[in-house]
Amino acid sequence: MxxxxxxxxxxxxxxxxxxxxxxxxxxxxxxxxxxxxxxxxxxxxxxxxxxxxxxxxxxxxxxxxxxxxxxxxxxxxxxxxxxxxxxxxxxxxxxxxxxxxxxxxxxxxxxxxxxxxxxxxxxxxxxxxxxxxxxxxxxxxxxxxxxxxxxxxxxxxxxxxIYGPGRNALVNLEKGTARRLVKPGQVFNRxxxxxxxxxxxxxxxxxxxxxxxxxTDDEPAPPQDVVSHAAGLLGVAPPPEQDFATAELSPMARSFYGENKRVSNARVKSELGYDFLFPTYREALSALHRDGWR
The missing domain is CATH 3.40.50.720 (NAD(P)-binding Rossmann-like Domain)
Structure with missing residues (x-):
């Protein structure tokens, strides 16, 4: 090749x-x-x-x-x-x-x-x-x-x-940039x-x-849940929840919340026979916490 x-x-x-x-x-x-x-x-x-x-x-x-x-x-x-x-x-x-x-x-x-x-x-x-x-x-x-x-x-x-080493909720918590924005019903795939x-x-x-x-992964999830899970792995308190409607956000960040969907990965599994290493954020964050997230 x-x-x-x-x-x-x-x-x-x-x-x-x-x-x-x-x-x-x-x-x-x-x-x-x-x-x-x-x-x-x-x-x-x-x-x-x-x-x-x-x-x-x-x-x-x-x-x-x-x-x-x-x-x-x-x-x-x-x-x-x-x-x-x-x-x-x-x-x-x-x-x-x-x-x-x-x-x-x-x-x-x-x-x-x-x-x-x-x-x-x-x-x-x-x-x-x-x-x-x-x-x-x-x-x-x-x-x-x-x-x-x-x-x-x-x-x-x-x-x-996309996330992985150097780009994940554990890093954001360590840097103090993690936020728990709450918009009812909002989910994202990762x-x-x-x-x-x-x-x-x-x-x-x-x-x-x-x-x-x-x-994409198996589980579309509210973004604040991912931050909370990461905080639990680090043994720290998660940042306080913020109402999306009143939070200060850049236009680009706010635009992401204007799209709400659950994305299926069934074709990758059925046609390519691919088994995901990290089917949800839980397995992925646990592995990053164990092996190094920076």
Whole structure:
């Protein structure tokens, strides 16, 4: 396997770490020259790419890639990877392309369950952009084979709230930034970064079919419950509850509470055969508390 990653952030890096032993070569993009050197030290070939212009050497690297992971958000001008390297990808036709998206594309469903067949009705501008990007990537994967070489599949992975080492309620409590905001009936799904990596590997080994998958835990839960559970693990008092309606929040933070849904992960389990390492926040926080949460 020769893996190329557009945007090696928190989730993509976890996937690279998990799958590195299976790869003959790994290349990844970053905006930062300093991070590029850090990637090189890990045996990953770095490429600088900021989305405004094609990255030097990327077209040649894609021509040799068998698998591609895209972890760069779209903007007002659309998806930067398709805009700058869509033609290169179309010419290279890797066997598998994974695109990391968000469950935010579903919008608000009043706490009802949603799955991959539920129509998207995004609320925020960023989610509207995500829907457009998803559609563009799925169309890219739906092209017919050329010159006897298959086009390769494109799979979209809709991720819920991401957490793991360094990014979790235990860290927030330790820093004093944890809050217990209470909005009656509000729930969120979450996903441990290790399960993102695991689901992606399962997809690579699974059926070669252009498809959308929700990558999320089993239990949508009120956010204040997660903070309380983390506080119990640390043996500290949880922060006081705050009424969401009167709490001081940034516009972006408040916008997240405008979307209420329960996201099903049944397709990942049934079609990819993936068993979650951390089916709920309880198992995940307990493991972080045991093994190190920072």
């Amino acid at each position: 020769r893996l190329f990653v557009f945007g090696i952030g928190y989730s993509a890096d976890a996937f690279v770490t998990r799958i590195a032993s299976r790869c003959a070569w790994i290349g990844a993009t970053t905006r930062s020259p300093d991070k590029a050197e850090a990637l090189r030290a890990r045996g990953i070939t770095p490429f600088l790419f900021d989305g405004t212009a094609p990255g030097e050497g990327i077209a040649d690297a894609l021509a040799q890639a068998t698998h591609v992971l895209v972890s760069i958000a779209p903007g007002e001008a659309g998806d930067p990877v398709l805009a700058r390297h869509g033609a290169d990808l179309a010419a290279a036709r890797p066997a598998w392309t994974g695109y990391l998206s968000t469950v935010g594309v579903y919008g608000d469903h009043g706490g009802d369950w949603v799955d991959e067949e539920t129509p998207c009705k995004p609320v925020s501008r960023r989610s509207v952009q995500r829907v457009a990007a998803e559609e563009a990537w799925l169309a890219h994967g739906g092209k017919p084979a050329q010159d006897g070489k298959p086009e390769g599949v494109v799979q979209v992975f809709r991720l819920s709230g 996903i441990h970064v290790a399960d993102i990596a695991g689901a992606l590997e399962a997809a690579i080994d699974g059926p070669a079919k252009t498809r959308v998958f929700n990558v």
